[in-house]
Amino acid sequence: MNLISKEVMHVGEMASGAALTVPVYRIKGKQQGPDVYIQANMHGAEVQGNAVIFQLLEQLKTIELNGSITLVPYANPVGCNHKNGEYTLGRFDPITGVNWNRMYHFDESIIEPFAKAHLTDSIVEIERAFKALMVEQISQKLNHNIYGITTGQRIAYQLQRLAHQADLVLDLHTGPISSKHLYCPDYARASAEYFDIPHVLFIPNGFDGALDEATFCPWWYLQLKFAELGRDFPITKTATNQGKDAVIKESFTVELGSQEQIDLDVAHEDALGILSYLQYQGVINSNDFHPKTMVRYSCMLEDYKALYSPMGGMVDYLAEFGQPLAAGEPLARILRMDNYGDGDPLHYISLEDDVIPILHFASASVNQGTELYKVFSKYSIL
Numbered sequence: 616m617n618l619i620s621k622e623v624m625h626v627g628e629m630a631s632g633a634a635l636t637v638p639v640y641r642i643k644g645k646q647q648g649p650d651v652y653i654q655a656n657m658h659g660a661e662v663q664g665n666a667v668i669f670q671l672l673e674q675l676k677t678i679e680l681n682g683s684i685t686l687v688p689y690a691n692p693v694g695c696n697h698k699n700g701e702y703t704l705g706r707f708d709p710i711t712g713v714n715w716n717r718m719y720h721f722d723e724s725i726i727e728p729f730a731k732a733h734l735t736d737s738i739v740e741i742e743r744a745f746k747a748l749m750v751e752q753i754s755q756k757l758n759h760n761i762y763g764i765t766t767g768q769r770i771a772y773q774l775q776r777l778a779h780q781a782d783l784v785l786d787l788h789t790g791p792i793s794s795k796h797l798y799c800p801d802y803a804r805a806s807a808e809y810f811d812i813p814h815v816l817f818i819p820n821g822f823d824g825a826l827d828e829a830t831f832c833p834w835w836y837l838q839l840k841f842a843e844l845g846r847d848f849p850i851t852k853t854a855t856n857q858g859k860d861a862v863i864k865e866s867f868t869v870e871l872g873s874q875e876q877i878d879l880d881v882a883h884e885d886a887l888g889i890l891s892y893l894q895y896q897g898v899i900n901s902n903d904f905h906p907k908t909m910v911r912y913s914c915m916l917e918d919y920k921a922l923y924s925p926m927g928g929m930v931d932y933l934a935e936f937g938q939p940l941a942a943g944e945p946l947a948r949i950l951r952m953d954n955y956g957d958g959d960p961l962h963y964i965s966l967e968d969d970v971i972p973i974l975h976f977a978s979a980s981v982n983q984g985t986e987l988y989k990v991f992s993k994y995s996i997l
């Protein structure tokens with residue numbers, strides 16, 4: 616039996632003085648191994664990850680562990696409780712309008728001086744020093760900023776401080792109405808096949824404020840800078856290094872399906888997929904977890920296209936998620952009852968490319984210009 620420790624992290628205060636808190640669960644293995652950080656529910660309506668963390672904890676009680684795993688459900692207590700009528704909002708900070716998952720920190724200017732100063736250090740020394748530098752930067756922003764930080768930054772930075780101490784990071788999200796998909800840094804392609812997720816987006820090295828980027832971009836930039844200076848600095852497990860002589864740093868956004876719902880049975884399946892990846896990375900001492908055989912489709916981030924509604928109306932979403940849809944086949948039809956009798960009440964929406972529909976808008980009523988679907992275009996089989 617592994618011991619699970621629990622701590623309550625204060626991430627802010629409400630106007631009434633009530634503390635904003637998130638629970639932090641930790642399991643520590645007896646052997647050395649990778650440190651893992653998993654969080655869920657940064658966006659208020661995206662709740663399935665909490666159920667996955669429950670199922671992971673249930674499994675991890677009895678699995679022999681190397682390294683450590685830190686799990687944070689309800690990562691954003693403001694977003695989580697942000698309701699309007701029967702719906703959960705919680706995608707944007709209601710005061711600033713900023714997306715809760717765009718408030719993390721990365722300062723590219725630290726890379727070059729660090730790389731030059733540590734060019735001849737051992738991999739272990741570099742790993743320790745760079746991690747300490749990133750944690751120190753976050754602590755500075757949290758504790759020594761005379762002009763203060765926003766509510767969202769305070770939450771994000773505290774989560775990020777935990778994430779920076781890990782080697783492998785999973786940020787559990789969902790789409791609106793969505794199939795499962797995975798955001799994977801391009802350098803970690805080999806790892807994507809260990810998750811039970813049929814749709815994979817490969818993302819380039821660019822920071823836009825999200826947690827996955829905030830944790831892999833620094834290491835990726837560092838790797839590129841070292842390469843420029845003539846030093847090899849692997850950050851992912853490959854067939855040749857098998858994790859030895861490399862600093863394994865991987866970070867993923869895992870999109871678990873649709874918002875506003877949990878399904879504990881599906882969460883159990885989701886947890887098995889994550890355990891398969893953790894086993895591959897040597898976090899757990901087990902041979903029991905293997906990725907499912909499935910067709911996995913991939914797409915570059917730049918080919919992940921949003922389709923905006925050409926008109927207002929009521930949408931009947933037709934396209935099945937996750938399956939290739941031939942050019943010209945309808946994605947949806949839009950009902951316009953105001954045109955009934957003296958116009959055209961039904962409009963079919965299709966595209967001129969073969970695509971794979973991944974997610975669609977959560978409501979049937981849309982304005983002209985609402986993001987109707989997101990689709991893989993120019994996809995390939997992994």
Ligand SMILES: [Zn+2]
Binds near residue numbers: 658661716788
């Ligand atoms: Zn999200």
